[in-house]
Amino acid sequence: MDILTRRKFLIASGVTGAGALAAGATAYGLSDLFDTAGDRDQDSRTLVLVTLYGGNDGLNTVVPYADPAYHDARPELAYSAEEVKRLDDQVGLNPALTGLHGLFTAGRLAIVRGVGYPTPDRSHFRSMDIWQTARPDRPERTGWLGRWLDGAGGDPRLAVSFEPTLPPLLAGARSAGAAVPVTGRQARHPLGDKTLASLAAAEPGEPAGQARAAACFADLRAVDTMITEVREAAAAEEAENADAEEAPAATATGGARSSLQAQLDLVAQCVEVGVSSRVFSVSLGGFDTHADEKQLQAVLLGQVDKALSGFLDRMGSTEAGRKVVVAVYSEFGRRVRANASDGTDHGTASDVFLLGAGVRGGLYGEAPNLTELDDGDLRFTTDFRDVYATLLERVLDTDPGQVLGRWPGRLPDVLT
Secondary structure, eight states, X not given: OOHHXXXXXXXXXXXXXXXXXXXXXXXXXXXXXXXXXXXXXXXXXXEEEEEETTOOOGGGTEEOTTXXXXXXXXXXXXXXXXXXXXXXXXXXXXXXXXXXXXXXXXXXXXXXXXXXXXXXXXXHHHHHHHHHHTOTTSOOSSOHHHHHHHHTTOOGGGEEEOSSSBOGGGBOSSOBOEEXXXXXXXXXXXXXXXHHHHHTOOOTTOOHHHHHHHHHHHHHHHHHHHTHHHHHHHHHHHHHTTTSOOXXXXXXXXXXXXXXXXXXXXXXXXXXXXOSOOEEEEEEOOOOOSSSHHHHHHHHHHHHHHHHHHHHHHHTTSTTGGGEEEEEEESOOBOSSOOTTSSOOBOOOEEEEEEXXXXXXXXXXXXXXXXXXXXXXXXXXXXXXXXXXXXHHHTSOOOTHHHHSSOOOOOTTSBO
């Protein structure tokens, strides 16, 4: 079976990882998560992993506005010193990242520069496989957080995805994370509330399968109730951006169909009630900006900014929320030089964002040199496994060797 056909099969099956299928991955409902409320160690941290599918342009996200090589390589796409949200006298954030700029100023956003891996692959699917399996050197059936889940006992509710399908990163050899999709299930004809309530109610003595179906239907009603306000807010935001060229949130390169804000709202509720989940996976697609990039990326980054800054503000109000660490990444950055369509093509190294009350804000790692390129691409300066090892060790309380082998790298001092 060729790779494309196999991938389509896996997606159609509801799981994008062969290891997850072998481990018996299945969909869970919110009640399955809420049933674990109070089961976790109150001192443990939570990891929220945000995937930006499509290859976000790192150079127009963390902008080297003072570097002449940046302006020479992309004169129509480059941001000026007056436009960016300055971080220091060399770099600044994209103008759309107002909220994240505030978090950086408050010391709650760390930006890791030049993150990548040896012998980079410019294929969306292969590069994302590498990031999600943490195996740049060879194909791998399990995701890095799936291997963590295997060692943590295998309960799927410990690692939850609010994406349409379970991402490969949550697929272990013996277990797989829980998939709790936000959208995609709607009644064809409207039903009255009384009828809906009866469908969601289990009857004494009924078969186990029917009782399970009733519980799942109740979960769907709960999801609809909880994200109503989020949908209204997203609709308002969409109206504000009606004149912008906005790409669909989900593309061929991946990403959830629901808004990132809706997914993070569900994460926030899970954290606030104290579910046992230690890992949450959310995503946004649309970052494959081969043409007319500047406006499109600004719209997408504006969505990321609003979702993340709102989530971090909410998390700062509770003790459990202050133990949340958010990591944001994309499968690769873009080429340094703009193409003929006012866009950028597939590149290599980019930035990883770490956010939260337990993050020591600032710039980390060495920024790639824009004049010392590898066939027109940035040379990575920080291996992404350094980031993963730090998250495993400092957030998930796990020996990284169990997941990454004898990987020695860490990010010193980035987490308190």
